[in-house]
Amino acid sequence: MTKSRLEPQTGTAFELKARQLLRVIDLEGEQVADLTAFARGDTTEWLSSGRSIDYANTIYLTKSHILYSNRSQPMFTILEDEVGRHDFLLTPCSPETFQIIYDNHEPHPSCFENLWRNLAEFDIPPDAIPTTFNIFMNVEVGPDGTLKILPPRSKAGESITLRAEMDLIVGLTACSAELSNNGRFKSIGYEIL
Ligand SMILES: [Zn+2]
Numbered sequence: 001m002t003k004s005r006l007e008p009q010t011g012t013a014f015e016l017k018a019r020q021l022l023r024v025i026d027l028e029g030e031q032v033a034d035l036t037a038f039a040r041g042d043t044t045e046w047l048s049s050g051r052s053i054d055y056a057n058t059i060y061l062t063k064s065h066i067l068y069s070n071r072s073q074p075m076f077t078i079l080e081d082e083v084g085r086h087d088f089l090l091t092p093c094s095p096e097t098f099q100i101i102y103d104n105h106e107p108h109p110s111c112f113e114n115l116w117r118n119l120a121e122f123d124i125p126p127d128a129i130p131t132t133f134n135i136f137m138n139v140e141v142g143p144d145g146t147l148k149i150l151p152p153r154s155k156a157g158e159s160i161t162l163r164a165e166m167d168l169i170v171g172l173t174a175c176s177a178e179l180s181n182n183g184r185f186k187s188i189g190y191e192i193l
Helices: 049-056 095-100 111-122
Strands: 002-006 011-016 021-026 033-039 066-068 074-081 133-135 138-141 147-150 158-164 168-173 188-192
Touching (some): 002 011, 011 111, 021 074, 033 074, 033 111, 049 066, 095 111, 111 168, 168 188
Antiparallel strands (some): 002 188, 011 168, 021 158, 021 188, 033 133, 033 168, 066 074, 074 158, 138 147
């Protein structure tokens, strides 16, 4: 087992073999971790929000749901989920997110940058990064379709466990967006079993 820790507002990329488990832990509570993945053998196959939501018939994916690729192949199965609320609608926060939504034009760390900088090691370019599975992110949809970003429901030590269903390249962050993390940036733990 490899146990690792992402410092606040950072990211990483690593390989995960088929049948290995990835456990993502909210070490302090109310902290989002963005996850993306690509097929190890062909990185034009990637984790698809649209396919996964379509086949699960819900936007709230949790225990026993499968996360699919753009080619409709299972990439992950969610084996355990102590939180039960994650987002798969929204893109990883990017420098433009902070300019457009937060009106913040100063340099700001972002999941998008933390993903592409780390995925570059695997020759995955920034434009290839799809909508991320935003672990612990709490997005409510109003009756009129309005989205509300609420504090994560995750408490310190709670986790989600995903099983890789193919050999993968995985990108993972400790999210950098104020609103998604109840205004405080914390670490994210992860284990490969
Ligand atoms: Zn983020």
